Amino acid sequence: MTTDFEQRFLEARRAFVRRDFEKLNDRQQEAVLATEGPLLILAGAGSGKTTVLIHRIANLLKYGRASDSDELPEGADEAMLAALKEGGERGLAAARLDPVEPWRILAITFTNKAAGELKERLTRMLGEEGGDVWACTFHSACVRILRREAERLGFPSSFTIYDTSDVKSLMKHVVKDLNLDEKSFAPPMLLGEISRAKDAQIDAQEYLRRARESGDVRRIRIGEVYVEYMRRLFAAGAMDFDDLIAYTVRLLQQDEEVRRYWQRRFRYVLIDEYQDTNHLQYLLSSLLAGGTGNICVVGDDDQSIYKFRGATIENILSFETEYKNARVIRLEQNYRSTGHILDAANSVIRNNLGRKGKELWTKKDRGDPIRLYVADNEHEEAQYVASTILAAYGRGANWRDHAILYRMNAQSNQLEMSFKRNGIPYRIIGGTRFFDRAEIKDVLAYLCVIAAPTDDLRLARIINNPPRGIGARSVELAQELAQREGLCLMEVLRRADAFPELSRASLKMRQFAALMDGLSESAKELQPDALLDELLEKTGYLRMLEEKNTVEDTARAENVRELKTGILSYMKESGDQTLEGYLADVALYSDIDNYDRDADCVVMMTMHSAKGLEFPTVFIVGMEETVFPGIRSIGEPEEMEEERRLCYVAITRAMRELYLVCARQRMIFGRTTANRVSRFVDEIPETCLEKKNVPKGFGYHDRREELGFLSRPPAAKPPAYAPAPPKKKPAPSVTYEVGDQVRHKAFGKGRLVKMMPMGGDFLIEIDFEAIGVKKLMLRVAAMNMEKL
């Protein structure tokens, strides 16, 4: 029974803590103050989710469980209560209840970038203490745990991590060595199957056992591949991305001691983007939080767009059944977008069935209507976007305030060309990632082999790169010998003359082994960055790039130099000067981090990559059936819901202006097609839309298919409009020559200083008063400027 004093004390304490978080809205405060037990925060787009996460951690560090506990501190008396009411230092001392050591808080995000930002904001807000919070990704958390525990699994604590392409090439070898046909046992399919098995916690032996039981020959073969794949990873002391989590989960489940250690270690576990977790990650979270049961997950079921890579929305939908005493808090006030944009987002997502149900609202005005533009084709679509941005820039907007979102990376091409012609600075996010580039993989492979000469997979990658006369046949032979003798590949190379089979290549092999051994020696003396220089020099890798002297190779050499910058900044930031440390880190790194917010550029990316970002003006291009929603999702209700969530994500990136753009016809993969406007456009209320250049009757009016009314494919459906007649680009009606004074819509006044014929058009250079010389294509420039 609580006494009157207790009541007053608790009330005063809550008020005291709450004072620190006054700037937050009521829901947000609630989420910050509910520290104990399982908590699900359903955070709509733009609802200040990260802010809540940060403040929640701040609350834990400063006040412990004071805001959410009925427990009084030892020796609580009227004097303490008075101090609480008074505030100040003594009040703080009276309020805090078990403040948490920072390293007892585990905050998990999905990307390194998000983890980095979280860390940065924590340090900024809380000083050094904030930096000691474990803010990391699922994978890096597992690596940290496994570095300590790997030996229990028979792995060296210095295990290496194989990334997607390592794993792909390993799988190719396995398929080949098991004499399977690569067509019917395609490596990507096998890897997918293994990944799913790992997610379901079925290990290789178990998989094979079940396959044999079923008698399904194909499944037995796959089981054998799985076993062999795992055997080779283990032999190489390597784990793939799934293994990092699967092994950690297994250890926590099966090893009492390990489990007890880590469950004691973490008092509070927070998981961001919970809608993107898979089953294994769910298990990991609940195991780690299993000590105290203090698990807080933040997510938005409407923003779940990664089902294709194993995320299961179930984790969020069934949180309340998994955790019986769970509290649920909805954050629905949006601080990002105007009313029209939110109306559109709400109306679109409302068409989905499998959701918790949320409605975003804002105190902001309705703002500008959403603009719908129908272009003739993809060129005109790109030109419309470019002209609109030029006009905005002319009115004083920044380039960086504009983002263009598309469904597939392939769509960026036309936009890119159009931007080049118009002289608009742009940046493309995504596409081939830095660490996926061949030259970067090569150089990293060298570093891996220098650090761990037993790494056969990477050794095979570089053994004849640059070409040094050790052909594929010889490598294969050496690999067979290694397998037979139970040696690693490098050992065979070192002793190449002991194997007469290698006759012809043996000298080259010994030379190469000596080269690598020499570099391994240097690695003991040199810092990683200096080692990189030595490696590039001694292996002739840089020379190879320089000699070719093509545009691509110059870019490659540039990338290699960029890698050195990366190594230096790793050494500086982590304080770690070891090669091994860098390599371990780099395996988990991607280059989304390279998104430089300072550069003033228009940003182009897929809708997927845009998640978590916001821009004053957003263009969503390719708003057509078969493009968005993509052809593969049409007729598949589940897939369609995912596309719709993607649409919701895309719309809610916009703060003030949103443009939806589509083309009456478009060339995709070399074929011209005419598509109806996206059904998602139809789901937006007319009152939010301002239509431009939209022909009468142009629209998607047929939802029967999606609703499951069509069991048979419909008879050839007529396009909703006739294809536009091909128009020739208008030649500029005004003629220009060097020396002309012009006024450009975006760049202002300038003088034409150079004209060069190029592909039926002219590349012109204009010296603008405001920004100096700029290169443009005449035809497009002519549309945006006048002669003075």
Place this chain on the structure above:
DNA sequence: CGCACCACAATTTTT
């Protein structure tokens, strides 16, 4: 062994 040519396929992406 290295290079050139042809067939083929082709969302979305992080770790």
Place this chain on the structure above:
DNA sequence: TTGTGGTGCG
């Protein structure tokens, strides 16, 4: 249309 991977020839 573009890029990649496999095959065949010099």
